[in-house]
Amino acid sequence: MAPAPGGLAELDEATLVARARDRDPASFELLVRRYQRRIYSLCLRMLNGASGEAEDVAQEVFLTAWRRLPEIEYDGAFGSWLYRTATNKCLTILQRRKPVDEIDEHNTPIETGVDGDPARAVHNSEAMRALTLALAQLPPPQRACWLLREVHGRSYQEIADLVETTPTAVRGRIARARAELVEVMKPWR
CATH class of the missing domain: 1.10.1740.10 (RNA polymerase sigma factor, region 2, helix turn helix motif)
Structure with missing residues (x-):
């Protein structure tokens, strides 16, 4: 820049x-x-x-x-x-x-291992694809709340203002999204 x-x-x-x-x-x-x-x-x-x-x-x-x-x-x-x-x-x-039935896998970010380990990079890439697919399966309001909180670090109140709902509803959406993502991502732990 x-x-x-x-x-x-x-x-x-x-x-x-x-x-x-x-x-x-x-x-x-x-x-x-x-x-x-x-x-x-x-x-x-x-x-x-x-x-x-x-x-x-x-x-x-x-x-x-x-x-x-x-x-x-x-x-x-x-x-x-x-x-x-x-x-x-x-x-x-x-x-x-x-x-959504499929994700454009060509646009899924590929994570590389910090240590340059190719096996780790493949594992991370597969995990990211699994997470991307799992996110795609969430209802859009849940996905929006989860992304705004977990990826963009927004507060519950700010998310509520952004999606025009209450902080309690945001917490519920995020809790349901987390539960579904934890279940889907178990093999990657």
Whole structure:
């Protein structure tokens, strides 16, 4: 990543959002760079490894953000707004789809062993494929809650706000998702 022009990289998110709202493209570009990998990762996992579709959704999220910046009332809420928008767009796509029978295994990330051990890398790759398939079998609301909590580290309250439900419902969805994933992943322990 090239250094941001004019020392923008040191600015906090709220300042960048305020500048982007004033139509400063460099500030918005820096916001995109800060969030693009996280939003793409969420979309990729939500959409069962469909990389092209995940790229399209992520790009659409940032285009929508640029257009709707004036609607974001609190400058510090930009990241949450991105996550909510990405989650909702992915859930909409998943509702239109037929149930998942297969995963695009070519887009499943392959984990390599830290020590460079090929056998370990194969084992990790197979485990990741199993996890990806297990996630694809979860109902989309459960998958969204689990990913937002376990992969993206969001709080129960924030997830509840993102998916427009209560923290208690989020906890229930995550508990059911965890139980199903633990069962499916037993052979990989």
